Amino acid sequence: MKGKRLLTLGIAVFVMTTVVTVRSMEKGNDGDFQLTEADVGKMCLSGALMVGSRGAERQDTPEEQQKNETENVQEDSGAADSTAAQEVPAADAPAVVDTQDPVNPSPQTINIDNSKPLVIIYHTHATESYQPASDGNFHVLPEEGTVREVGNVLTKALEKQGIQVVHDKTIHDNPSYNQSYSRSLETIKNLLAKYPNAAVVIDLHRDAAGYSGGAGKTTIVNGETVAKYNLVVGNGNPNAEKLKIFANTVNKKAEELYPGYGGRIIEKAYKFNQYVSDYQLLLEIGNNENNIRESDACAKYFADVIAAVIKEHSN
Known part of the structure; x- marks a missing residue:
């Protein structure tokens, strides 16, 4: 609508300019070069169209970038609509008992080779950051204070338990967040091939x-304040x-390891x-109102959880 208003205003201004310009030319004595009223009108209309077009050229707002990202996920996934998320608290999730139990299934046996990497960690939105790294609406390029730092903590904690990690x-979300x-x-397919x-x-x-809910979510583990996590399933x-089942x-x-x-x-x-693996986790550790210390602490304990799951379900 804004572009249309600019176009209409531009046309009106240039039509008035046309009349004044042509009348001035008719009064001039220069017989070597003359423009007709129609010629000047075309030039002015062209200029008005350019004014209207410039009014439409702008950068996406953060809200529009988020909308574009959502649409990109829909396009990549073939999802028909953005239905509301269904949340299942840990206490209400089905119990995991036995692989052959049709009511409470557990993952199939995980084939592992301790001489090779068992866990791959990557970041679709690698610039996501925590307090106090709040620049760019909590999206920063330096590694400190971001999900990449949290990934470092998770990596080191797993490696201490003898689990190799890649x-x-x-960075997939900068300079463009879209797609x-x-x-x-492409990154995860290449990593799984390697x-x-x-x-x-x-x-x-x-x-x-x-x-x-607009606040950082925390819990207490071993007397330490740690950020809460979510597991998202597509x-x-x-x-x-x-x-x-895996989530x-x-x-x-x-x-079981840390109640609460x-x-x-x-x-x-x-x-x-997530279709790339039956053992893929979209893991959200904390939110932008959590500080980096709480988030790093969450990753440390999450490593214990992943290590235990791998050991219990490996052949």
């Missing part, structure tokens, strides 16, 4: 406080049921590239 820090998932899909023995794949994010994936298994283990630590399982009608 931590890829490729971050398209770019991260490390086919990887047992668990983690796309590590943080949540946004606006989506989780119901648009053909392996969605297996993803839910429930991880969450139950978290509650287990997070939420959030189901959404997208894919988020």
